[in-house]
Structure formats: structure tokens, C-alpha cells
Amino acid sequence: MxxxxxxxxxxxxxxxxxxGGGVWIGLTLFLVxxxxxxxxxxxxxxxxxxxxxxxxxxxxxxxxxxLFIFMGELLFRTxxxxxxxxxxxxxxxxxxxRLLHANVLGCALFAAISGSSAATCATMAKVTLPEFxxxxxxxxxxxxxxxxSGTLGFLIPPSIIMVIYGVxxxxxxxxxxxxxxxxxxxAAGLYMGYLALRGVINPAVTPDDHKTYTMADKIRLLPKxxxxxxxxxxxxxxxxxxxxxxxxxxxxxxxxSLLLGAFSGALTRESFLESLLGATKTTVMMGLIxxxxxxxxxxxxxxxxxxxxxxxxxxxKLSPYALIAVLTVLxxxxxxxxxxxxxxxxxxxICLPLVTASGFSPVWFGVYLVIMAELCQIxxxxxxxxxxxxKETNKEISFIVRSxxxxxxxxxxxxxxxxxxxxxxxxxxxxxxxx
Amino acid sequence: xxxLFRIIDxxxxxxxxxxxxxxLLMTALILLETAVRITMxxxxxxxxxxxxxxxxxxxxxxxxxxxxxxxxxxxxLLYSRFGERPRHLLRFLACLLGAFMFxxxxxQLFVLTADSWETKQQSMNITKTLIFIPQSGLVAGGLLxxxxxxxxxxxxxxxxxxxxxxxxxxxxxxxx
Numbered sequence: 001m002x003x004x005x006x007x008x009x010x011x012x013x014x015x016x017x018x019x020g021g022g023v024w025i026g027l028t029l030f031l032v033x034x035x036x037x038x039x040x041x042x043x044x045x046x047x048x049x050x051x052x053x054x055x056x057x058x059x060x061x062x063x064x065x066x067l068f069i070f071m072g073e074l075l076f077r078t079x080x081x082x083x084x085x086x087x088x089x090x091x092x093x094x095x096x097x098r099l100l101h102a103n104v105l106g107c108a109l110f111a112a113i114s115g116s117s118a119a120t121c122a123t124m125a126k127v128t129l130p131e132f133x134x135x136x137x138x139x140x141x142x143x144x145x146x147x148x149s150g151t152l153g154f155l156i157p158p159s160i161i162m163v164i165y166g167v168x169x170x171x172x173x174x175x176x177x178x179x180x181x182x183x184x185x186x187a188a189g190l191y192m193g194y195l196a197l198r199g200v201i202n203p204a205v206t207p208d209d210h211k212t213y214t215m216a217d218k219i220r221l222l223p224k225x226x227x228x229x230x231x232x233x234x235x236x237x238x239x240x241x242x243x244x245x246x247x248x249x250x251x252x253x254x255x256x257s258l259l260l261g262a263f264s265g266a267l268t269r270e271s272f273l274e275s276l277l278g279a280t281k282t283t284v285m286m287g288l289i290x291x292x293x294x295x296x297x298x299x300x301x302x303x304x305x306x307x308x309x310x311x312x313x314x315x316x317k318l319s320p321y322a323l324i325a326v327l328t329v330l331x332x333x334x335x336x337x338x339x340x341x342x343x344x345x346x347x348x349x350i351c352l353p354l355v356t357a358s359g360f361s362p363v364w365f366g367v368y369l370v371i372m373a374e375l376c377q378i379x380x381x382x383x384x385x386x387x388x389x390x391k392e393t394n395k396e397i398s399f400i401v402r403s404x405x406x407x408x409x410x411x412x413x414x415x416x417x418x419x420x421x422x423x424x425x426x427x428x429x430x431x432x433x434x435x
Numbered sequence: 436x437x438x439l440f441r442i443i444d445x446x447x448x449x450x451x452x453x454x455x456x457x458x459l460l461m462t463a464l465i466l467l468e469t470a471v472r473i474t475m476x477x478x479x480x481x482x483x484x485x486x487x488x489x490x491x492x493x494x495x496x497x498x499x500x501x502x503x504x505x506x507x508x509x510x511x512l513l514y515s516r517f518g519e520r521p522r523h524l525l526r527f528l529a530c531l532l533g534a535f536m537f538x539x540x541x542x543q544l545f546v547l548t549a550d551s552w553e554t555k556q557q558s559m560n561i562t563k564t565l566i567f568i569p570q571s572g573l574v575a576g577g578l579l580x581x582x583x584x585x586x587x588x589x590x591x592x593x594x595x596x597x598x599x600x601x602x603x604x605x606x607x608x609x610x611x
Binding site for chain 1: 451454455457458459461462465466468469483484486487488489490491493494495497498500501504506507508509510511512513514522525526528529532533536539540542543544546547569570573
């Protein structure tokens with residue numbers, strides 16, 4: 001048997017045994033990588049471990065990670081989601097699908113300031129689900145629209161997953177952020193189109209509450225959306241114009257969130273400390289996985305596994321589209337057991353060389369991976385957004401899964417569209433200042 | 436033993452507080468750099484370098500605190516189907532592996548830091564910072580995490596053999 005093949009099999013068995021046995025994901029990566037280097041190469045595993053840890057963490061681009069998470073934690077504790085819904089609702093209630101569109105738009109806007117899929121889903125669910133229940137909206141459609149729209153938190157910048165991908169794949173985080181905007185709008189547009197279609201086919205799914213808003217009312221409620229728009233402008237606008245790096249924009253975002261919390265009265269000593277410690281726990285958890293992934297990636301490189309796999313795939317003479325189709329099936333399968341972020345870091349050392357060798361840009365692949373991570377958020381049995389919605393609704397997980405399935409399909413359609421038309425992803429990064 | 440566990444827990448909490456402080460320092464430093472650039476068209480010259488040092492220290496110093504809070508994620512799909520005793524056994528083994536891995540990492544980080552100290556290695560930036568200073572925080576963070584893993588392994592062993600669990604309750608379970 002080919003030595004690389006049996007080494008891969010041994011490491012793969014150990015990897016899944018550790019994961020299945022309940023060893024933390026970051027630690028599993030460390031252990032498998034250390035084992036691979038120690039037993040299968042002459043390189044000193046310990047020395048590499050220390051160097052990788054220092055070089056990975058001592059990073060200016062990575063510094064934006066805790067700050068974006070802190071920003072999201074601060075906003076999570078404000079009334080911003082309620083205000084977003086109130087500001088958007090009068091503008092969309094005339095559309096077929098009515099207030100469900102406010103779900104999609106609210107999630108998209110909240111995603112543009114939070115960066116987290118679960119936070120987006122949980123925050124909007126708290127506000128909109130009781131309202132939909134009161135109005136007698138179809139439960140499955142309401143829950144499904146939240147499950148789907150919540151995932152926009154990963155795609156619409158600033159995105160935590162994009163920061164991790166950018167650091168590990170050595171791709172500009174600013175470009176990745178810009179690359180996510182149009183696909184994010186595309187996904188939101190598909191969701192809204194589907195909701196409108198359901199509203200046209202059966203208007204009873206979103207009954208009319210016979211409330212009327214004059215133009216003056218609508219304009220009067222619009223300022224509720226302004227704080228969010230200003231924050232988006234501050235964070236994304238500064239990156240797009242080249243006025244600030246993503247790390248600087250994240251600090252500006254934290255300042256903006258603090259001011260917003262202070263003006264709205266939601267910022268207290270307790271909420272500040274909760275946000276700070278919440279951001280610490282989340283980022284450190286990711287930090288362990290990031291160092292583990294960097295060590296794992298180095299080990300894979302020393303063992304020659306990605307190169308061998310790339311040669312094997314090249315030998316299959318798959319077309320680029322076939323390769324993406326195969327990877328999509330693989331990621332959906334993995335998404336049943338692992339969270340999206342973990343899947344990205346685990347598979348990156350092997351998949352990135354394959355995909356770039358097939359002619360795809362690393363920026364495009366970053367967006368592709370983010371969409372796959374979004375899909376993982378709503379694939380059973382381990383889909384984080386499904387758990388969030390189960391907690392918020394007290395419904396059976398099978399009901400939540402069935403509700404989310406149409407949106408899963410829509411996200412796959414978005415994926416197919418950006419694969420056939422990669423320009424949707426690459427157009428905006430190419431127009432950035434200094435691009 | 437009870438006292439030792441309490442000291443380890445408190446040390447982990449102190450690490451967590453230092454880690455949280457790093458976020459605030461990073462924010463302040465980067466905002467200062469941005470403000471100086473906008474208002475004076477200049478730079479404080481340390482924002483990039485020191486934010487990166489703070490980032491590295493932030494992650495390592497917060498490891499033990501995050502472990503104790505159940506913040507590190509694991510796949511519980513298969514593991515959650517086991518009974519109470521096998522789960523304690525698996526958690527005990529996982530903590531031993533963690534203690535081993537982080538013990539090794541801490542030792543290697545110490546060697547790296549000692550080397551930077553002996554060779555008086557400096558940053559290549561204008562500050563010429565001695566690299567062993569920021570690296571020391573990583574050694575401390577690694578040591579805290581190793582000790583926390585040892586403490587958790589002891590707790591799991593006690594739970595496994597039916598002894599009373601010492602020190603304050605912990606949340607090493609994590610989520611998936």
C-alpha cells in the first residue's frame with residue numbers, strides 16, 4: 001500500500017476516534033498533527049508546535065476577530081433587533097409574504113454588524129417569532145425564514161468565519177468581506193422571492209392584520225434603522241474605501257456599538273462585562289481551533305497528503321464544476337456532524353490547493369466555504385441555528401429541520417449561481433480602493 | 436487537594452480577566468492609532484505590533500478560563516449516548532490528553548521564550564521590543580491551561596470512582 005495512503009488512514013482513524021470520544025475539536029487537531037509529525041516524519045514535533053503557536057497568534061489581521069465578536073456581543077444586548085423590525089415592517093407589509101420579509105432584511109442588516117450566524121438568528125427570533133405567532137403566520141414558514149436568514153451572519157460582512165479563513169489561507173480579509181456582500185444580497189433575494197411566492201400561492205400563510213401606514217408613518221419609523229445603517233457604513237465603508245483595515249474597522253465598530261448601547265440605555269456595567277467575557281470565551285475557543293488547524297495544516301504539508309491528493313484528483317480529470325459538486329456533497333455530509341467553522345479549518349489544508357489548482361480564486365473559494373458553513377448551520381443533527389430556534393420555540397427539532405429545508409435548498413441554488421457566475425463574488429473586491 | 440484546585444480555578448479566572456483586559460487594550464490602541472492618523476496624519480507606530488502581541492496573549496491567557504466555563508467545543512453526538520460512568524471515563528482521558536498536549540506546548544513555548552531571552556531577540560519594528568516579553572504571557576497561559584486540565588482530570592477521576600467532587604463545580608462539557 002502507498003505509504004501516504006496508510007499514514008492518512010491511520011491519522012484519519014485516530015482523528016475520528018478522538019472526536020467521537022468527546023475530545024475538544026482544537027485539541028484533536030493538535031494531537032493528530034503532533035502524532036503525524038512525530039511518528040511519520042523526522043521533524044521535531046514539539047519545536048514546530050511552539051513556533052506555529054507563536055506565529056499564528058502574533059497576528060495583526062487576526063486581531064480583528066475578538067473585536068468583531070465583542071461588537072456582536074454588545075449589540076446582542078441592545079434593543080437594536082426590535083428597532084430594526086419596527087423600522088422595516090411598514091415598508092414590506094404590502095408585499096406577498098408580508099412581515100416575513102422584515103425577518104430576512106432584519107437578519108441581513110443585523111448580520112452586517114454582528115458577524116455571527118447564531119447571534120443573528122437568536123436576536124431576531126426573540127423579536128419576530130412572538131409577533132408572527134400573534135398575527136397567526138404559518139409557523140413553519142416563519143421559523144424556516146429565520147433559520148435561513150440567520151445564516152446570513154456568516155456571509156454578509158463582517159464575518160467571523162471569513163476572518164478565520166483569511167488568516168489560515170493568507171487571503172486579504174478586506175477583499176473577503178467585500179466578496180461576501182453580493183452573494184449575501186443574492187441569498188437574501190432568493191429567500192424573499194420564495195417567501196413572496198408562498199404568499200402569492202396561499203395568502204393565508206401570512207394573514208393581513210389590516211394595519212395601514214401612511215408614508216408619513218413610514219418615514220417617522222425609519223430613524224429606527226438609522227443606527228444600524230450608520231454602523232454598517234462605519235465598518236464596511238471604511239474598509240471598502242481603504243480608509244481603514246478590517247482590524248481598525250473592528251475597533252471603530254466596537255466604539256460605535258458602545259455609543260449605541262449607551263444612547264439606547266442598554267449598556268450597563270453588567271451587560272458590558274457579560275459582553276466582554278462572552279467575547280473572550282468565544283474568541284479563545286476559536287483561537288484554540290485556529291492554532292490546532294495551523295499545526296494540522298503544517299503536519300499535512302510535511303506528510304505530503306495535500307500534494308498527493310491533488311495529484312490523485314488531477315488524475316481523475318474532473319471538470320472544475322464536478323470538483324465543486326464533489327466537495328459540496330462532502331461538506332454537507334461533514335456538516336451533519338461538525339460545525340461549519342471547524343469543517344473549514346480541518347479541510348482547508350487539503351481542499352484549498354485542489355480548488356486553486358482547478359482555476360478558482362482563493363477569494364471565491366472563501367465565499368464558497370462560508371456558504372457551506374451556512375448550510376452546516378441548518379443541517380441536522382448538528383446544526384447550530386436549529387438548536388437556537390428549538391430553544392426559542394420549544395418545538396421538536398424535526399419540525400425545525402423541516403421548516404429550514406426550503407431555505408437549505410435556496411442556499412444551494414445561491415451556491416450554484418456563484419459557481420457558474422464567479423463574477424458575483426469577485427466584482428466588488430476588484431473595485432476596492434487599492435485593490 | 437481541595438485548596439490546590441481552588442488556587443488553580445482562581446488562577447484560571449485571573450487569566451480570563453487578563454484576557455478580557457487584552458480586548459480593551461487592543462481596542463484602545465487601535466482607536467488611538469486611527470485617531471492620530473485622521474487628526475495628525477501620523478502614526479503611533481506601535482498599534483500593529485502591540486495588537487498582535489496582545490492577541491497572542493489574549494488567546495493563551497484565556498484558555499483555562501474558557502475550558503472551565505465549558506467554552507471549548509467538542510462533538511457530543513456519539514459521546515452523549517454513553518452512560519454516566521463511561522462519559523466520566525472519556526472526559527478523564529480527554530483531560531489527560533489535554534494535560535499532556537498543553538504540558539508539551541508550555542514546555543516548548545518556554546524553550547522558545549528562553550531562547551529569545553538568551554539571544555536578546557528584538558522585534559524588527561521601530562520599538563525594538565524584546566520578544567521574550569510578549570512570549571512570556573503565552574508560557575503563563577499554557578501553564579494555566581495545563582494545570583486546569585490536570586484539575587479537571589482529578590475531578591473526573593473522583594466522579595468516576597464515586598468520591599466527592601472537590602472544589603467548585605466546573606463546566607468542562609463544552610458544546611457542539
